[in-house]
Amino acid sequence: MTTERTPAANESKRPRKLAGRTALLAATALVAAGAIGLSFNPSVPQAVAETAQTQQTIATPQGPAPLSFADLVAKVSPAVVSINVKGEMKTAENDDDSPVPGMPDIPEDNPLYDFFKQFRKGMPTPPSKHTPSLAQGSGFFISDDGYIVTNNHVVEDADDITVTMEDGEKFDAKLIGTDPRTDLALIKVTDKTNKKFPFVNLSEKDPRVGDWVLAVGNPFGLGGTVTAGIISAHNRDIGSGPYDYLQIDAAVNRGNSGGPSFDLDGNVVGVNTAIFSPSGGNVGIAFAVPAALVKQVVADLKADGSVDRGWLGVVIQNVNDDIADSIGLSTPTGAMVTKVTEDGPASKEDIKAGDVIVGVNGDEVKDSRDLARKIAELEPDTEVKLAIVRYGDKREVDMTLGTFPSAKKLASLEGEEPADQSEQMEKLGLSLAPAAKIPGAGEEGVVITEVDDDSDAADKGLKPGDIILQVAGVDVSTPGDVAAGLKKAAESTKGSKDTVKVLMQVKTGDQTRFVALSLKKA
Known part of the structure; x- marks a missing residue:
């Protein structure tokens, strides 16, 4: 029985949010079609190199389409590697907030924490323990001297890194740098050798929705596997900071993390990072870091080992x-x-x-x-x-x-980033008390003690215990201050509107946010 870690489990600590269940891929790479930008060493059969020159296509009203991806796979696959990582993994602890059983214990400040926490609900948990682990991932050469791009969550806690080429040849590698914010990492072969490695280039152009991509990777530790698909969408937000991701529908599973997605020219259009899946397996939705962003991050990692923003x-x-x-x-x-x-x-x-x-x-x-x-x-x-x-x-x-x-x-x-409030409000109905008179509320602001269920405040999400810090830009400490702020907002509104929007700064727990309540004019 295989012991390959789940995407989340073995491969890291990192951030991502999605409406639905998203799992990090665990290993291998997406590799695809193409011929341009790949450099071969002398051990690559001449016949393989020549086949890429004779790729057959069929004519369509929209242009040529490949009759087969075989020539392209033969061209690019030598540049894709499997990555094996040895380290120590701490499995989930036996509590309600622990991640998926068998997955690593991800700290709450890690961007991946929310991703994995959703899988925990309703599942049994094993006791917490430290065990040695062997993780698998994918990567690809970007230069003939042994630099390899992969995912941060594959290698960030590695004690030993080994890369395996398509022909089975193995090399030791070291970590050059990581960027958790984009889940990218750069490693380099350390074996003293004069070998020139086959490599691929990052694409200079953005792929279009509908363009082909070809994936070559090591899903579930099966070894080199090829899947084809298309670019499904641009600019997907998966909760990884401000960056947008490519969405592809080529089959991607555990073991594909860190691998490249190629266009038909043989250039890397993205590095595969996450999948959207209720079960942890492929459902046709995967996400990749766009090549333009990869290029920027890799340049910084190569120069400094980190990315400063x-x-x-x-x-x-x-x-x-x-x-x-x-x-x-x-x-x-x-x-x-x-x-x-x-x-x-x-x-x-x-x-x-x-x-x-x-x-x-x-x-x-x-x-x-x-x-x-x-x-x-x-x-x-x-x-x-x-x-x-x-x-x-x-x-x-x-x-x-x-x-x-x-x-x-x-x-x-x-602290936690405040949630964006977007509900429409029509009425205002609050009972208030000075925070200084409410035990545990602190000295600043006015505490909401009651909220009318039919009010605009209730519709907006305000609830007893929330603390109003400002009204219309003025600090408040008593209900009278709030009333004065409401009056100021009403008087400053021009025109014949029956209602006025009053902006309030509200604190809930450790979070603060702004809420605009609708107030009817007298």
Whole structure:
């Protein structure tokens, strides 16, 4: 019976959220069609190299289509390797919050934690224990001197790394660098050899939806396996920070992690990272890191062993229609600051909770993910100009970016990111008390003691125990302060509208968010 780890289990600690059950792939690579960009050493049979020159196609109204992928597979497969990793794995602990039984004990600050936690529900758990493990993954050569790209979750905790080529030849490798935020890693063959390795290039162009991809990998430890499919979609958000992923429908299973997805020219269009699956097996939905992003990350890993990204030091949420209306934005655009991280870059500037960042260096910010992506693309210590809307007034703030901290440090600085509130509100019905008079509520704000089930506040998700910190941009500490804030918001609203949107900053547990409640004018 095989002992290959499940994608989640053996291969790491890393982030991802999806509506549904998503499992990390455990090993092998997707490899595909093509001929361009692959360099062979002399041991590759001449006949194999020549077959790629004679690939047959059939004519269609949309252009040529391959009659067979065999020539392309023969061309690219020498550059794809299986990766075997030895290390120590801690299996799930016997508690309600542990991951899937048999999977590694993933810390809560790890981006993959939420992914695996959903699999735990209703499943029995084994006792916690440390056991030696042998994980499998995939990768591919990107240079003839032995550099290999794979997934971070395959190799990040490895004690020993061995790569196996298509012909069975094995080499020891070392870890050059990892980037948990994109789940990419760079390793290099360490054996002293003059061997020139076959390699493939990262694609210079974006694939189109509907383009062919061919996958070659090691699913379930079976060895070299080929599957074909198409690009199903672009710009998929799988909860891995601000980055978008390719969706493909080529069959991908455990053992495919870290492998390449190829186009028909033999260039890598993506590195396979996760699958969407209720059962842990292939259902025709897999996700790959796009080649353009891979190229940027690999360059940094090769140069420094890590990837440094710019950091604002704020927690943000999307702007919905109610919030936009309450602060005078014509459309729900930009990213609202819900918290300024203590000692972060933004804390040294005129940036406050409630500000909406609508531009970076003259470029429009569409939403919170767009802002995160724009900042992540910039180097630490970069000077940026932010366009900010503060309760209807637009201003600009010049600041210097910091360095994006590790996941553990970020979690300690920011806590959980607040959820975006999007429910429509029609009525306001709250009972309030000063926080200072409620045991355990702290000294700041006003505690909600009751919420009318039929009110707009209830519709918005407010509940007893929530603490109102600001109303219309003014700090509050008594119910009277809240009433004054409501009056201020009503008086500042122009026109003949029967209702006014009132923006409130609300704290729930350790999270803070902004809610725009609808208030009928007197």
